[in-house]
Amino acid sequence: MRQPRPRQGSTLVELLVALPLALLAAATAALLLIHVARVARMQSAVLSTTRELRHARLLLTAELEPLDGRDLVVVTDTLLEVRSHLGVLIVCEGRHPANLLVAVPAGTADQWVSTLRVGDDVRGWQPSVAAGEPPVDRTSRLRETPTSVAHAPCLANERAAVPQWRLSLADSTLTLLPGAPVLVRRDTRLQHYRSAGAWWLGRRQRDGALWDGLQPAAGPFASAADGGIRLRAMTSGEMPVAVLAPLADSIAERIAGVELSLRAPRRVPGLGGGRVDSASTLVAFRATASDRRQP
Known part of the structure; x- marks a missing residue:
């Protein structure tokens, strides 16, 4: 029988x-x-927005922390113009005020001196006429790019030969003694601007009588109408101060820092936006009224 x-x-x-x-x-x-x-x-999207907000704060901090109120030129809601600090030099020979021989302080690099431009601001401190008074600061601008001269001791009490540079200035307002510090600054702008349908924080610097092209430094942020970036100069008592050049010394001495408020839309690929993240910070100046006359 067959099995099933x-x-x-x-x-x-x-x-x-x-x-x-x-x-x-x-x-x-x-x-x-x-x-x-x-x-x-x-x-x-959250990480990207947080990164852009943090980047903008770090950029502003790097630009502003070494400054004091006198380095501010213009502060509006969406534009900040300052004289950024490029470096400090020591006067080796100051008998000819329009042509200074300078060197970098001992132990510091001097490559940055070769990058200086015509129109960069040169600020020096010369002895006061009145006995017992602190040095008085004076400013001029570079007429030519710095030229390197032969290595030699910078000061009479020094033996080591160091690279020296010749600064040709636009005028002879600086009468400086050997050993006096010279602070070199460059006009810098940070501004909120629109490009390719988005809003950015851009940075540019002065090059002679003109300005470099505006380059995006952080963003995108919310539009100007939505308060993408808000800048305010603040006193030590956290009161806003209007800053428009020329800035009186009495006002500059009251400014303790700049407040930055940012709003960035959170863009999720494929899902659209709808949420705006925000951040606010106060960047305090390192310089104070007590040391305002020295770098």
Whole structure:
């Protein structure tokens, strides 16, 4: 007698039951993957926005911390113009005020001197006429790019030969003694501007009578109408101060720092925006009224 063969495969009923279950499992897995991808994009957008806000704060801090109130030229809601500090030099020979021989302080690099431009601001401190009074600061501008001269001792009490540079100034208002410090500054602008449909924090510097091209330094941020960037000069008592050149010394001495407020839209790829992240910080000046006359 022939034995019945075992059944192979599935019946129609079993297929009709298994197919919806498989589709349900596949749909659940797809929804889970979509949710994970969406969360990942949202987290990436949060990190990107936070990074841009932090970058803008660090940029402003690097520009402003070494300054004091007298280095501010203009501060409006969306524009900050300052005289950035490039470096300090020591006078080796000051008998000819319009042509100073200078060197970098001992132990510091001097490569930056070769990058100075025509029009850079030169600020020096000369003895006061009245006995017992602190040195008086005077400013001039570079008429030519610095030229390197032969290595020689900078001061009479020094033996080591050091690289020296000749600074040709636009006028002879600086009468400086050997050993006097000279601070070199350059006009720098940070401004909120629009490019390619987005708003950015841009940076540019003066090059002679002109300005460098505006380059994006951080962003994108919210539009100017939505308060993407707000700048305010603040006193030590946290009171806002309007800064427009020329700035009186009595006002400059009251300024303790600059407050920066930022708003950046959170853009999630494929999901659009809708949320705006914000940050606010006060960058305090290192220089104070007590040491304002020296670098």
